[in-house]
Amino acid sequence: MRRRKTSTQNKNQDALLDEITRLKQQVHQLQLERDILTKANELIKKDMGISVLTLKNREKTQIADALKEIYSVAELLCVLKLARSCYFYHKASQRLNDKYAEIRIAMAKIFEGNYRCYGYRRLHATLRENKLCISEKVVRRLMTEEQLVVKRARQRRYSSYCGEIGPAPENLLARNFRSCSPNEKWLTDIAEFHLPAGKVYLSPVIDCFDGKVVSWSIGTRPDAKLVNCMLDDALDTLRENEKPVIHSDRGGHYRWPGWLDRINASGLKRSMSRKGCSSDNAACEGFFGRVKNEMYYGRNWASTTQEEFICFLDRYIRWYNEKRIKLSLGAMSPVKYRQHLGITT
Secondary structure, eight states, X not given: OHHHHHHHHHXXXXXXXXXXXXXXXXXXXXXXXXXXXXXXXXXXXXXXXXXXXXXXXXXXXXXXXXHTTTSOHHHHHHHHTOOXXXXXXXXXXXXXXXXTHHHHHHHHHHHHHTTTOOOHHHHHHHHHHTTOOOOHHHHHHHHHHTTOOOOOOOXXXXXXXXXXXXXXXXXXXXXXXXOSSTTXXXXXXXXXXXXXXXXXXXXXXXXXXXXXXXXXXXXXXXXXXXXXXXXXXXXXXXXXXXXXXXXXXXXXXXXXXXXXXXXXXHTOEEEEOOTTOGGGGHHXXXXXXXXXXXXXTXXXXXXXXXXXXXXXXXXXXXXXXXXXXXXXXXXXXXXHHHHHHTOOO
């Protein structure tokens, strides 16, 4: 009885925290809109009742520059209804003597086209690939000047642990997440995303060889169907002689009969983290951190439905596999890296 009461209290507390977060976002949005109108009145002598839609792109650029010390450029452009390419075009026209004007525009396009998550190293590598050769030091300076800032935020992680409901296998990986070839070591876990419309859960299989997401399932409930579908899709990618070790935490999803039947039938080897030791699955936790920092945090999901978010997350993972470069892979994505090595899996 006491456990049921505590669970109810936790749910109520989560609901209150979500409501507080939503209200703070609304206040921030209203303050931003007010500051834009105030700045338009100061700089362009527009009446406070004017709509931002009637402003010229050059005027919108002027307002965004005046407020970028307080707000991020991304949210300013969103409220001003100004395309990022237009913004940097007008900035470049204001700096005709700037030898980096072309590079600034290219940097902004790369940054925006890759979920605003590229730091100066990956941005530098992409510029070099496009035959724009400047030093990393200059890239860092230009990123600061253009407000190309990678968002960083933290949120409590989802835990599927529900007590010891059966014997747990040994930790076969022992934090050794390196692999010499694909499909030797797999990692899995579940990540939770809080949206105003509800919660969404991601269950992937990560290959230790290059970090490729072998398979993934996304749903609104962290149930057995979520992890079983993911495992079925991952098993379909294996060749006959491939029997990877699959490592997880001690969550109940990885001890239920459906999961165990699939593991035994396919000949995979189970491995589990120690109790309360998330670092035993650090590589998978790192993947979740990148996903949330790059496509989830720093965005306003107030008007997004669960179905729309699922589609957005699915597109992100495909981009992660096919286009997102990793410096550890020679500035290539996992798919391009395998193609470079002649691996067809």
